[in-house]
Amino acid sequence: MDSAAIDGQRVRPVTVKANSKSPTRIALTRIRQDRVAMVCFGVFAFFLLVAVFAPALVALEGQDPFTQNQDLIDRNGQPIIGMTGDHWFGVEPRLGRDLFARWAYGARPSLMIAIIATLTTTIVGVTVGMIAGFARGWVDSAISWVIDLVLSLPYLLFAMAIPAVIMAAMGLSDDAPPEVVADVRFWSLIAALTVFGWAGLARLIRGEVLSLREREFVAAARVLGVPTHRVLRKELLPNLVAPIVISMSMSLPGYIVAEAGLTFLGVGLVEPAPSWGVTIASAVTSYKALPHYLWIPVLSVTVLVLALSLLGDAVRDAFDPKTRR
Amino acid sequence: MRRLRSAVAVGAVVTLGAAACGAPKPSNSGNGSGSGSSISVQANAIDPAAKGPAPAVPGARKGGEVTVYATSPPSTFDPTDIYFTDSNEIGKLLFRTPTTFALRNGKPTLVPDLTDVGEVSDDKLTWTFTMKKGIRYENGDEVKVEDLEYAILRSFARDVYPNGPAYQNTYFKGGKKYKGPYKDKDADFKGVTTSGDDKLIIKLAQPFSDLPFYMSFPMFTPIPQGKDTKQEYKNKPLATGPYRFDKYTPGTELKLARNDKWDANSDAVRHDYPDAWTFKWGQDHIKTQQQVLNSNGPDANAIDYNGVDASLLGEVTGAKSSQLLKGESPCTSGIQLDSRKIPLEVRKAIAKAYPYDQIWKAAGTTELSAEPASTVLPPSVPGHKKYTPVEDLDGQGTGDPEGAKKLLEAAGKLNFELSWYYDNTQPVPQQVSQVRADALKKAGFAVKPLGVASAKLREKKSDYDASVNMGQSPAGWCSDWPTGGSWFPVLFRSQSIEEGTTWGMLSDSVLDAKINEINELPAEQATAKWADLDREIMEKYVFLPSTYSKMADVVGTNVGGAEGDPTMGLPFLPNVYLKS
Numbered sequence: 001m002d003s004a005a006i007d008g009q010r011v012r013p014v015t016v017k018a019n020s021k022s023p024t025r026i027a028l029t030r031i032r033q034d035r036v037a038m039v040c041f042g043v044f045a046f047f048l049l050v051a052v053f054a055p056a057l058v059a060l061e062g063q064d065p066f067t068q069n070q071d072l073i074d075r076n077g078q079p080i081i082g083m084t085g086d087h088w089f090g091v092e093p094r095l096g097r098d099l100f101a102r103w104a105y106g107a108r109p110s111l112m113i114a115i116i117a118t119l120t121t122t123i124v125g126v127t128v129g130m131i132a133g134f135a136r137g138w139v140d141s142a143i144s145w146v147i148d149l150v151l152s153l154p155y156l157l158f159a160m161a162i163p164a165v166i167m168a169a170m171g172l173s174d175d176a177p178p179e180v181v182a183d184v185r186f187w188s189l190i191a192a193l194t195v196f197g198w199a200g201l202a203r204l205i206r207g208e209v210l211s212l213r214e215r216e217f218v219a220a221a222r223v224l225g226v227p228t229h230r231v232l233r234k235e236l237l238p239n240l241v242a243p244i245v246i247s248m249s250m251s252l253p254g255y256i257v258a259e260a261g262l263t264f265l266g267v268g269l270v271e272p273a274p275s276w277g278v279t280i281a282s283a284v285t286s287y288k289a290l291p292h293y294l295w296i297p298v299l300s301v302t303v304l305v306l307a308l309s310l311l312g313d314a315v316r317d318a319f320d321p322k323t324r325r
Numbered sequence: 326m327r328r329l330r331s332a333v334a335v336g337a338v339v340t341l342g343a344a345a346c347g348a349p350k351p352s353n354s355g356n357g358s359g360s361g362s363s364i365s366v367q368a369n370a371i372d373p374a375a376k377g378p379a380p381a382v383p384g385a386r387k388g389g390e391v392t393v394y395a396t397s398p399p400s401t402f403d404p405t406d407i408y409f410t411d412s413n414e415i416g417k418l419l420f421r422t423p424t425t426f427a428l429r430n431g432k433p434t435l436v437p438d439l440t441d442v443g444e445v446s447d448d449k450l451t452w453t454f455t456m457k458k459g460i461r462y463e464n465g466d467e468v469k470v471e472d473l474e475y476a477i478l479r480s481f482a483r484d485v486y487p488n489g490p491a492y493q494n495t496y497f498k499g500g501k502k503y504k505g506p507y508k509d510k511d512a513d514f515k516g517v518t519t520s521g522d523d524k525l526i527i528k529l530a531q532p533f534s535d536l537p538f539y540m541s542f543p544m545f546t547p548i549p550q551g552k553d554t555k556q557e558y559k560n561k562p563l564a565t566g567p568y569r570f571d572k573y574t575p576g577t578e579l580k581l582a583r584n585d586k587w588d589a590n591s592d593a594v595r596h597d598y599p600d601a602w603t604f605k606w607g608q609d610h611i612k613t614q615q616q617v618l619n620s621n622g623p624d625a626n627a628i629d630y631n632g633v634d635a636s637l638l639g640e641v642t643g644a645k646s647s648q649l650l651k652g653e654s655p656c657t658s659g660i661q662l663d664s665r666k667i668p669l670e671v672r673k674a675i676a677k678a679y680p681y682d683q684i685w686k687a688a689g690t691t692e693l694s695a696e697p698a699s700t701v702l703p704p705s706v707p708g709h710k711k712y713t714p715v716e717d718l719d720g721q722g723t724g725d726p727e728g729a730k731k732l733l734e735a736a737g738k739l740n741f742e743l744s745w746y747y748d749n750t751q752p753v754p755q756q757v758s759q760v761r762a763d764a765l766k767k768a769g770f771a772v773k774p775l776g777v778a779s780a781k782l783r784e785k786k787s788d789y790d791a792s793v794n795m796g797q798s799p800a801g802w803c804s805d806w807p808t809g810g811s812w813f814p815v816l817f818r819s820q821s822i823e824e825g826t827t828w829g830m831l832s833d834s835v836l837d838a839k840i841n842e843i844n845e846l847p848a849e850q851a852t853a854k855w856a857d858l859d860r861e862i863m864e865k866y867v868f869l870p871s872t873y874s875k876m877a878d879v880v881g882t883n884v885g886g887a888e889g890d891p892t893m894g895l896p897f898l899p900n901v902y903l904k905s
Contacts, residue, residue: 068760070683070723076691077635093635094689095756177776181749271752272759282752285611286636 024241027318037314043307047300051107058101061088065105065274069096078289089296093286103296105274109186110301114255117190118248121197126244128198129205130232134213144206150199158196160267163188182273189268193255201247208243212236242319249315253308260301276301371537375427375436375593382596382886382900389903390601391884392627394613398576398606403559404543405479406486410803410893411630413543415604417595417899418581420546421565423454423473423525424537426892427594428900431652433807433892435538436593439468439547439565440525442537449532449845450498454525454540461586462549463569470519472547477517477527480544481505485555489544490805491824496536498528507555532845538806567597567899579604598886598902610634617879618645625883626903630895633877635691641879642693649693650896652876652889653705657698658801659720659870660745661828666794667743670736672866675743675795676717678729678768679869680760687760689753695872697721701812701828701859703873705891708809708855715863720871729768742771745796746785749776787825799826801874807892808848809855813840817862829867836862 021029031037050057058064069091074080077094081087089099132143166188167181212218213236221231262268263277271278276297283294399412404420407413417425423440426433435442440454460468477497480489482505494500497516503509518526527536539545552563561570564584571582581602589597605613610631616624618640633641633649641649662672681697697720702709714720733739743765747758755776762772775793777785785791786798805811818837821827843854862868876894880887885904890897 068683068687070686073686075685076638076693077686077689078638094687094753095760096686177774181776266750270750271755278752285634288636289639 023319027242027245027315030318031314034314034318037311037318040307040311040314043303044311047107047304048111050104051111054104054108057104058098061086061098061100063087063098063101065097065101066272067097069098072096083292090290090292092282092293093290099279099293099296102274102279103276103300106276106279106297107300109269109273109275110256110259110277110304113186113189113193113259114252117193117197117255118252120190120194121201121251122244122248124194125198125201125247126205126237126240129202130209130236130240132202133206133209134228134232134236136210140206143202147199147203147206150196151203153196155196159189159192159262160265162192162195163267166191179272182270185269186273189259189262192262193258197251197255201244201251204243204247205240208240209236212239246312246316246319249308249312253305253312256301256305256308370429370432371435371442372427373437373442375434377592378589379427379592379594379596379899382598382902384904385596385598385886385900385902386904387598387600387902389599389626389883390603390623391599391901391903392623393602393604393898394608394610394617394627394629394631395604395606396608396610396613396631400488401559402562402570402573402579403486404546404548404562405476405482406489406559407543408488408490410895414630414890414893414895414898415579416543416546417566417897418568418602419562419564419566419570420543421460421592421595422543422545423456423540425541425594426890428888428890428897431888431891433890435541435806438541438593439473440540443540445534445536449534450529452527452529452536454527456523456525457591458523459588460565460591461588462547463564463584463586465586466549468547468565469549470521470523470525472549473525473545474517474519475506475550475553476545476548478503478506478514479548479553481509481514482507484508490539490542492533492539492805496529496531496533498530500530506550531841534845534847534851535806535808535810538808538811541806567592567595568602571601577605577607595899596902602898611636614879617881618648620648620882625881627881628878628884628887628896628901629880630878633693633879635689637879638691638693641877645879648879648882650876650878650880650887650889651693652894652896653891654874654876654889654894655703655705655804655807655892656801656874656894657701657703657870658695658872658874659698659828659868660796660800661830661868662866663794663797664829664831664865664867667741668736668738669866670732671738671741673717674729674732674736674738674768675765675770676866676869677732678724678726678765678770679717680724680764681719681721681869681871682723683760683764684757684871687753687757690872693875693877695874698870698873699863700870701816701862701868702809702855703804705873706804706807706809706812708852708859710856710859712856712860715860715866718863718866718870724764724768726764726768733769739769740771742773743795744773744775744793746775746777746782746791746793747796748779748782750779789822789825789827789830799828802826802828803894804892809851809858810844810848813855813858813862814844829865831862831865831867 072079072081072091073094073096079091079093079096081090083090087098087100089103091098128143132140163185166184170184218231218235221235259268260277260280263275264281268277269275279297280294287294395411399415400409401407402412404416407416421439423438424435424442425438427436439460440456443452443454445452456470456473462468477493480486480493481500481503485507499514499516503512503514503516515528520526546565548563560573564570567584567587568581569584571580573579583597583600587597611634614629614631614634614637617627617629618637662675699714699719700709733741748754758774762774765772789797802812802816815821815826816828817831818840819832822830822832839858843851843858874894876889878896883904884901886900886902887896888900
């Protein structure tokens, strides 16, 4: 026997190994090659950086989002300056607060609420969906019934009611100071989005689990006596990565729109909290005189949501074994 | 008015400033006010000889349908319950009253309408009004003097009609006890009687020289007892004026049609130029104002009485200035300090620190909607005198925190706690409260603003036993009729606290006596004395005046004859016509 030949045979599997990637890694490679996805990711990263470094940016400008510069406002409430070196986006009518500072700080609640709500809905949705799908029987029936119930509730009405309920539950009366109210509104928004966001994902995961649990590797694990929680975490969860990642990337822009929309309707964040929704709501009335007052936050929300939606599409395509590009 | 018109009421009570906007109106020189103010003084004239038909409006023609827009719907159309200025103005098309105001050169003049302007007895306690004959309701029935009497009796049923004006309870004989014709069926009420078929006799408990002015309220329009449907009457009141209810959807829409039983020859004020009126409520005011300014199609025939929004300022002062209807308003706004809880030295310090300009801007006040105030009586009320403002009570300036701090230190009251209620569900009142709190804190006060939801605000603000010590209601006051008699006796007597309409919670028997004395004088003699009293009260620092409101509304390009009604601060509807 020629030792070299044996060595040569041994070399071959090494070259084959380069092709064996997990579905997640394949997806990541695909996304990296997708130019649109990378631009969208860049936009998302830009807004994320603005939100994270808002204090530094605003310090660079030399302003803050709460100081009222009423000397820059005339007797009719209109700003007497446009965009200047001191006030990059100009100032608000009536109060004269710096618009750049309010824009930079305004990115924070939008992104924070969207990210926290995405995380909580994902955790709740995945957990509930897995339990329902794996347990079957009456547990499944009960959970499915709850999912149907949640999906059938009028979302807007509840979103309006939740802040009041939370205020009452915390023992706060109507005369709480605005800062506290703003805080409560922040968390009640997340609560509202979570309560109504988990059910769709739970239903999706339940379906996946129903089909996975009949597969051989799950049956084998159970025959070996692996405890249920371990089966769920080690056997099923890795196989659910694709639907989870897709759902997260699609819901993130949805929550940003929901935050801005609910705030615009007056049931989200409130003054004095800087938020794009708050700015849009107050800018609508001065659109004619100060178009940029409205356009900056509206364009920011639009661009961010568009970028995240396209990124979400790209993620879905990347995880889908059927897409060939 | 007890309250500002509903649309403004929210603004005035809550934000201490009406909403709207603009460039200063060119000074009305030659209006005889001599005050230098851009709001002119109303003439307190009575013309007992005025006769119908009303002088024609130049250029007016008959025909067409006028649309009127407003955001906030009138609370009621029951004449007895009407106190807001919007329903009062619309009532001028529907209800004829014993007396009414005619506009002459933009000034209100009291003229006879259903009766004469009244004759008073020597002891000033009995008034006799003689009714005209041949006036008919929309259903053709003749108006009887008993119907006038019944309408007054009806106004005492305050359990059914709690919102209407209440001077009759104080001034009419037995008015404090009488509970109206529903509860007190057999009561021996002597306040109102009739004699013959045309004499209405009113007996008073105390002299009330402004009674003929009061008789111009819709409350005094005749209501036949047989047609009184109590709570239902507001949905289909019987008209005596040039128009009648055609179709009414409460809160949304009211259509008026011509009342062919109305006789122009008997009416010294009203016209019936348009064929019909449509009032539409509940739409966003910026949208409707934009429609009216654009005047496309039927919107050329439209009027919006919300008060021009600040965002349309550029348009209405520029290219579309001909569509801007400017006028006077009978109101003063400001903030009151509770004299029971805050000592005089501290009140002076508050006035010194008060951020008038900042609040003006934060509240969205504009030069079209208001001008800075420095007196109790607004310029449109005779008796208004623009005296040199009492120190720090001129409605202007950014406040002087250092000066105020010195005053506080001198009085040994540093960190004196000030608290007030504000609406924490609306951004503007919240910001106004914040601006006020910041300025007062800087001057060495401890501040405690209490946020309240909109729905509860009125109740909290009218509770004079609440823990707060400033900013209770009313924050704005409008004349019920253009004399000091609808201001000082209502706002500054001890009983005002009980009646829920005080500025400053004054309880001073000397002042009470002084007010009563002036109030009993005939209107002409009282006028000058009210002006002196105005200053005397300001010197007590119980009320920090901020603005006199002005009227600024928009009308469509085809609307003619529109002018401001200074008694209401709204467009005067009876003169409106359509140009083509």
